[in-house]
Amino acid sequence: MYKFFFFFISFSLSAQIKGVVKDSISGEPIPYVNIWVENEAIGTTSEANGTFEIQTSAGKNLVFSVLGYQRKYLAAKENMTVLLSETTMNLKEVVLINKKATKFVEIGKTPNTIKQAFDNGPKMNAKFFPYQSSYAKTKFIQKITVYTDSKIEDALVKIHLYEVDENGFPGNELLPKELLVTIKKGVLKHSIDVSEHNLSMPENGVFASFERLLIERNKLGTKYQPYILYNFVERDFLFTFSGGKWNKMENESADVKEKMRFNEPAIYLILSN
Structure with a gap:
């Protein structure tokens, strides 16, 4: 009798993930968004027109963050459209002082x-x-x-x-x-x-x-x-x-x-x- 052993090797294929980051209300592109593969040393930045490319495996979490918008976590996939929502800014009162610094x-x-x-x-x-x-x-x-x-x-x-x-x-x-x-x-x-x-x-x-x-x-x-x-x-x-x-x-x-x-x-x- 012959016994056959099959070994299954699981692996994930790395791919060039592409997408665009936009404002969730206006639909305008958001430039220079900081983008990371969560918990990995792989990152990129969105271009001036909001587009981005990052090398990772589909399904891995991407982290999107930029000043003025809520941080967002999304699973990587082909042709992503990422919508970020503006944060509610708790603006501190600014007192304008008409003075010239001397020290x-x-x-x-x-x-x-x-x-x-x-x-x-x-x-x-x-x-x-x-x-x-x-x-x-x-x-x-x-x-x-x-x-x-x-x-x-x-x-x-x-x-x-x-x-x-x-x-x-x-x-x-x-x-x-x-x-x-x-x-x-x-x-x-x-x-x-x-x-x-x-x-x-x-x-x-x-x-x-x-x-x-x-x-x-x-x-x-x-x-x-x-x-x-x-x-x-x-x-x-x-x-x-x-x-x-x-x-x-x-x-x-x-x-x-x-x-x-x-x-x-x-x-x-x-x-x-």
């Missing part, structure tokens, strides 16, 4: 470190700025400074400022609208003025991050521009946005609470009175 202080400086640029893929790293009592006299966030290395002219990026949530993670965005910044070619320092928003430095600190948009405008060969410069520093933790969520990297040893060395984005804040 400035730069925070987040990391002396004796070497700035270096490298390709971090679709990930975003957030830099934490703890509050200090000395900031009371210069409590307004005047400018955000970033260092970049770009091989192309007019690359487009986003800059984010986040509140600290109840778990110590990056939470809600502080800026009321997307902060899109055009980056010139070369290794450059960029100062972005946000004084019009009258943002006060939160007493539990603030996170800042740099989002490289994975769009055709920024593509050079198979890579995307620009690169942000990083400082190699000692920190208690570092937050990275990947897989559609913020992930905390820290020393997990219960016995030893030592600082770790991380590549931290070269982002600084300038405060004013």
